[in-house]
Amino acid sequence: MNNLNGYDIEDLSVGMSATFSKTITEADIVLFAGVSGDTNAIHINEEYAATTAFKGRIAHGFLSASVISAAVANRLPGPGAIYMDQHLKFLAPVRPGDTVHATVKVREVYAERGRVVLETTCTVKGVLVIDGEALVKVDSSARRAIREAAAAESPAAAAAAMAVAAA
Amino acid sequence: MNNLNGYDIEDLSVGMSATFSKTITEADIVLFAGVSGDTNAIHINEEYAATTAFKGRIAHGFLSASVISAAVANRLPGPGAIYMDQHLKFLAPVRPGDTVHATVKVREVYAERGRVVLETTCTVKGVLVIDGEALVKVDSSARRAIREAAAAESPAAAAAAMAVAAA
Numbered sequence: 001m002n003n004l005n006g007y008d009i010e011d012l013s014v015g016m017s018a019t020f021s022k023t024i025t026e027a028d029i030v031l032f033a034g035v036s037g038d039t040n041a042i043h044i045n046e047e048y049a050a051t052t053a054f055k056g057r058i059a060h061g062f063l064s065a066s067v068i069s070a071a072v073a074n075r076l077p078g079p080g081a082i083y084m085d086q087h088l089k090f091l092a093p094v095r096p097g098d099t100v101h102a103t104v105k106v107r108e109v110y111a112e113r114g115r116v117v118l119e120t121t122c123t124v125k126g127v128l129v130i131d132g133e134a135l136v137k138v139d140s141s142a143r144r145a146i147r148e149a150a151a152a153e154s155p156a157a158a159a160a161a162m163a164v165a166a167a
Numbered sequence: 168m169n170n171l172n173g174y175d176i177e178d179l180s181v182g183m184s185a186t187f188s189k190t191i192t193e194a195d196i197v198l199f200a201g202v203s204g205d206t207n208a209i210h211i212n213e214e215y216a217a218t219t220a221f222k223g224r225i226a227h228g229f230l231s232a233s234v235i236s237a238a239v240a241n242r243l244p245g246p247g248a249i250y251m252d253q254h255l256k257f258l259a260p261v262r263p264g265d266t267v268h269a270t271v272k273v274r275e276v277y278a279e280r281g282r283v284v285l286e287t288t289c290t291v292k293g294v295l296v297i298d299g300e301a302l303v304k305v306d307s308s309a310r311r312a313i314r315e316a317a318a319a320e321s322p323a324a325a326a327a328a329m330a331v332a333a334a
Binding site: 004015020026030031032034036037038039040041060062063065067068069070074079080082083084086088089090092 | 185189193195198199201202203205206207208209217227228229230233234236237239240246247248249250251252253254255256257274279282
């Protein structure tokens, strides 16, 4: 674990999973329209949305998908993780008041490069609404020890840390 | 065009492109942390962020990517378009105050199914920060005419609309 309580690459193994859940409220949709600039009528105009196949407003796909970002940042790998790549399939609408459960599950660990592939899914009342995959970069406790030793300008400590990293 | 000024599938051709731009402010980052639940220290803790390779806070990747959603919803194909799939590669950080220019360009048009593949890129000061591809569903003016005729319960009008759609 790093000092923010996030997992290091050494802590991760295939099959580990975690979930972060968030209710998507009316306020979230209005604020998301503001921060993104996406004012699609299907999200902000109930009279129009009622005439579509959705029969009412739906949340922005990227808003629901953002709960995956929270699962990655807050749970697995957790604080310190950096997003590199995300694929999203939007399968079903999310409506104001729906609670999105974003689950991330470790599919592959590339220890050498400090990268992890995550299966990323969002469900609402048990229905899959978003499916996808992410590639995330995480730190290494061994490499951090080397950096810290080097920062302390101690050749002996740096050499010891290097030996741990190579083991 | 539909009645919201969005393109129908019949209006789209390979190579068409459009850009939507938005400055990512401090306020956007704070609000995005709230709507997504993503409170990664790299986005909201300047003291921590200053110790990382980024040397300061960066915007959530999904926040910058959301400007693509606005380009799709507001410009091309425009109002009425529905997101089906998005792939994102996060290539460089976006900082508070940066203006993100999201450009969408038509790569393929599947007229029969009412689907369009878009190349989706975000740049900041000319540097590519996000690269990717989207699949979006759009309405068809021909199919809309059929629906409207059927809704009017006029067999003659529906048949005429069907002939136009088949042409």
